[in-house]
Amino acid sequence: MKLSHIAQALTLALVAVTAWLAYQAQQESALTTAKLEHFTQQQQKSVAAQAEASAALIPGLATPLSSPATAGSLPPLPQVTAPAPATAASKPETKASANPLDIVPPPLPGPMPAPGSAKKVELPAPPATAPAPAVACTTAPATPAPAAPPSAPAAGTAGGPAPAIAPPPTAPLFTPLQRRIKDSPALAKVKEAVADQGFVTLDAGTKAGLKQGLKFDLRRDAAVVGRVTISVVEESEAVADLDPRSVPAGMTVQAGDELISVVLDR
Numbered sequence: 001m002k003l004s005h006i007a008q009a010l011t012l013a014l015v016a017v018t019a020w021l022a023y024q025a026q027q028e029s030a031l032t033t034a035k036l037e038h039f040t041q042q043q044q045k046s047v048a049a050q051a052e053a054s055a056a057l058i059p060g061l062a063t064p065l066s067s068p069a070t071a072g073s074l075p076p077l078p079q080v081t082a083p084a085p086a087t088a089a090s091k092p093e094t095k096a097s098a099n100p101l102d103i104v105p106p107p108l109p110g111p112m113p114a115p116g117s118a119k120k121v122e123l124p125a126p127p128a129t130a131p132a133p134a135v136a137c138t139t140a141p142a143t144p145a146p147a148a149p150p151s152a153p154a155a156g157t158a159g160g161p162a163p164a165i166a167p168p169p170t171a172p173l174f175t176p177l178q179r180r181i182k183d184s185p186a187l188a189k190v191k192e193a194v195a196d197q198g199f200v201t202l203d204a205g206t207k208a209g210l211k212q213g214l215k216f217d218l219r220r221d222a223a224v225v226g227r228v229t230i231s232v233v234e235e236s237e238a239v240a241d242l243d244p245r246s247v248p249a250g251m252t253v254q255a256g257d258e259l260i261s262v263v264l265d266r
Contacts, residue, residue, distance in 0.1 A: 177263070178222040186258040188238070190218065193253040195242075200228060202238045202259060210238050218257045226253050227262070 174182065188204035200218075204210060210233050218226045226247045228240035242253060 174222055181217075181219055181224060181260070181263055182222040184219065184260040184263065186219070186260060187216065188259040190253065190255050190257045190259070191237070192255055193242075193257075195252055198242050198244060199231070200240055200242055200253060202240060203236075204259070205234045205236045205238045207235055215262055216240070216259045217262050218253055219260045220254075220257050223248075224263060225251050225257055228259075 187208050188202040188210065191201045191203050193200045202210070210230055212230050212233050214230050216228055216230070217224045218228060224246075227243045229243070230238055231241050232239040240259075247253065
């Protein structure tokens, strides 16, 4: 009993599926048919619109114009017959219907003057005008242009490359104190400096105005390197004691330093 019931159930299921599939196929067929009919109607409307447009362009044309696919589909051209040649009898009519621009005008009355025999027409001379008064024009004398400086020879010539021009030497800049030190007259020079004993010997004496107890500064270029006091003086040489506190740090008194008057009181 169970197998028979199962077989019946399967049969009913197959029948139901078959019926459903047949219904779906019928619906799809109806939809396809409706689409086809709609497309056919659209095509008929398009053909009718083309026919109306063709009839409006060329009256009497029953079929719509379409682009020919081949040369054989072109409509035959109308035969054009050439007109018969004009005869002698028709020549007067041709002259009568000639272009008015081609008609030659009649000649002017009277003989034409020969070339070169035309009478010259003399124009009246313009009235004479008084000459404009001369304006005296005074110009400043031209000043001669300054001569250009001679140019340096170009590099790479037969004489070789042009030598480099050195800038002119410039005088060193001094402060007022340095200028005062440098401009002071030299009274004597240091012959020998004995730094460990603290004295120097000079190459001038009483003839140069040196006296015992006078104080002087020692100069090198534009700087003061120390101060001395004359201790022993003779006619042409002298000995002076060196003040060690007056010597700047890092400097020493040397032979050749000059003796000058005291520049600044210390």
